[in-house]
Amino acid sequence: MTLSAQDATEQRQKKHVRDRWLLSAPALILIIAASVGPLLIVVLYSFLAPGSYGDVKWEFSTEGWFNVLFTRDIFDDTVSLADAHFSIFWRSIKLAFATTVFCLIFGFPTAYFIATRAPHNRSLWLFLITIPFWTNMLIRTFAIQEVIRSEGIINTLLMKIGIISAPIQMMFTDFAIMLGMTYVFLPLMVLPLYASLEKLDFRLIEAGYDLYASRFGVLWRIIIPLVKPGIIAGSILVFVPALSSYVVPRVLGGGKNLMVGNLIELQFGQGRNWPLGAALSVTLVIIVLFAMLYYVRNASKSGGSAHG
Amino acid sequence: MAKTFSIKRQPGFATIAMFCFFLLYLPIATLVVYSFNSGSSIAIWEGFSLRWFQSAWNNQQVIEASVRSLQIAAVAAVIATACATLAAIATTRTAPYRGLTIKYSIINMPLLVPEIVTAVALLILFSRVKVWTGYSGLGYLIVAHAAFCIPFAYMPIRARLESMDLSLERAASDLYASSFQTFRYVTLPLLWPGILAGLMLAFVISLDDVVITEFVKSGGQDTLPTYMLGQLRRVVTPEMNAISTVFLVISLAIVTLFFFLSRTPQKDNE
Amino acid sequence: MHGIKKWFGTFQAVDDVTLEIRSNEFFTLLGPSGCGKTTLLRMIAGFELPTEGQVLLDGTDISRLLPNQRPVNTVFQNYALFPHLTVAENIGFGLKMLGKPKSEIDSVVKDMLKLVHLEGRGNNPVTQLSGGQQQRVALARALAPRPKVLLLDEPLSALDLKLRKSMQMELKRLQLETGITFVFVTHDQEEALTMSDRIAVMSTGTVRQVGSPWDIYDRPAERFVADFIGETNFLEADVVSVSGDRARVRLSSGAEISATYPDGVTPKGKVTIVVRPEHARLGPPGSGVLEGVLDDIVYLGTDNHFHVKVDGGGTFIVRQQNAKSGPCGFSEQERVSIAINDDVAQILRD
Structure with a gap:
């Protein structure tokens, strides 16, 4: 052995790091090839010209991005704001926001309820929350559809009792989409809320009552401020997938009540305007990234205890 | 006598929680119940029968789509879990080194990007590749599924690894085990529950996927979820309920198993 | 050991330590936490490499060998028993890795179980043993391959006082019966005084005094040693x-x-x-x-x-x-x- 001590240490160190890169290589390559890498292609495509039968022509064009914001009249080439796109983006944001609020209204008491159970019962309640989460989203959407459709169980029941004479049209409305999304994304709100509430020091609540706070005062001035990180985490976790939701609006919204996800699909299907679809996708990713950034900022500010 | 003042109670919370659980399970329960309806309505109960299960069983398209779903999920889950296991070993219980954070971000990236965007991106990429190579088999779906399943498989494996005491591996190498023997006889057996949990999670996630599959599949490559998505546009018979029920039972079985496997491993030395 | 130095970044954990440990002796490294005694032990085991200096075993330099290439075994502070293996499998692990035939492993395991008074417990899972029993298994496991040196890293610190006392006697007995060199790390002066043939008192990365328990206690060479012990x-x-x-x-x-x-x-x-x-x-x-x-x-x-x-x-x-x-x-x-x-x-x- 003629190796000097430093060399030997360094060699072991290098081998350690090299082994680690080799071990993680398959996962990294697969993800980059089939998940992250293609995103760059989307960015590229958003700057190309649309082909006549889908796909693209290989020439630089900002038409895709232009079309996100404006429409050009086919006959006289006049330019106007793309109302349809704005209204769809706006509707998506409104629906996602409303979904978040409803998830919070239902999710907070539920998470609080679970967190105040005896410790050995909690995992069972949590399990009950996670079961629907792991069952197929399409099936859950389908289940909601069965309940609310005109010939579905609610309308049939109401008509039998005689409260209504004709079925209420619930399918293909914004309400249906919102209901569906609330149903589908509720567990995503409950889990981070629970994680925060579980760590709540109930001596602080005792102190609150000791200092003459009412039940509501304790909730509003002590509990909610303390679990704010959990509320933010849950809200982002619901808002992001709701905003980019595709299956729920497709099934429950019908052809007219589009959300961004459906608008994007349209450009790759019937619309045959891939650059526009690509530009819309990039816009969506940017909005999502901002939401995420906001979340990460908040999470790190509050000691990263939000998500757990 | 007055009730004890409970500091934990908030008025109405328990009611809302119960209502929530009720709402969560009501649609699923309805769905399952009506799959046994003997009539062809999904709202009017006409008696118990298994006819819709039978009709689903005899539906060639359903069977084909189911088999395809299971094939893709099995292969993709194995690939994803293998990759995730190696990646987890490479990214846990080590002094920080350059590139570690980049690895974390890349591995978790599929969770952050909206599915619809990934789907579109893969559509663009694979449509090119299909033209270049002339290959249009299930490979594309498998690769796509494996990629987005990696972060799901990674989570339980990493959690398990982090709860494992590094001194066990040290002890093995102190007792003359080579690094391969250490992995084979100590790391792997201890990690096994985590790997199984990851495998199951990946399997369920792959089985459930609609959006990416819908965009990546070539003609005639419907999986069960995309087949159902196509059918939902039409008049729905309880046959869909029957398919969903079977699907639910499978997912539920896997998730329950996962739940038991991924429970925090008992502290082994205390 | 010769002129061992170990640097962690700019922190020198072990500074120019030269120690000669005789064969068949019960040698103790004694010092407050952070004095470098565990680092020294880990360098003998091969988990750390010395920045400078050599670890010699019977005149051969082993300081660059991997842990699995050294005829040295360790009893870990938390025992590090393999929770997925039985008592017997734990004890036989080293021999199995060395590729010994099954019959030999079985007979050694049997001897070891007897040595540490755990006869008949071979098929128990280690997770069901008490702290003291786990300690014995850890000892048996490290002794089974008959290492030239047995390293013990504060193995008694997790036990309660009464058990600790009886394990002290037990360790001394095992050392005498097996004739293997024991290198024992502890911060407990009483433990060191009762068991050791010789003690090295360490502080801030250096050895302050080496000698028999009597030397260390009655003839301390410097203020630190006198103050630390008794x-x-x-x-x-x-x-x-x-x-x-x-x-x-x-x-x-x-x-x-x-x-x-x-x-x-x-x-x-x-x-x-x-x-x-x-x-x-x-x-x-x-x-x-x-x-x-x-x-x-x-x-x-x-x-x-x-x-x-x-x-x-x-x-x-x-x-x-x-x-x-x-x-x-x-x-x-x-x-x-x-x-x-x-x-x-x-x-x-x-």
């Missing part, structure tokens, strides 16, 4: 004369006593001497070498501690056994005299 009185004194291995020193009171001094030092001028509390006696004024006022009496059951304010400054503690029941015969604020037994004072190096 209770001690430090006194300032002047050297009067040196003859052979004894020196006459004059105390602050003017009285002279004889004292020993460490090797390689010629004491002269002002020195510090140490006297253990149990090596001094209290008496009526004028009967001893130091005079003072009895400040405090602390009753400890078996002993009394007398804190004496010595004339001219400083406190001197005398420990006296309660040989008979009843009052000790002294009362607080009384004037007393301290007598120091012959040849119990030791001159420190610095």
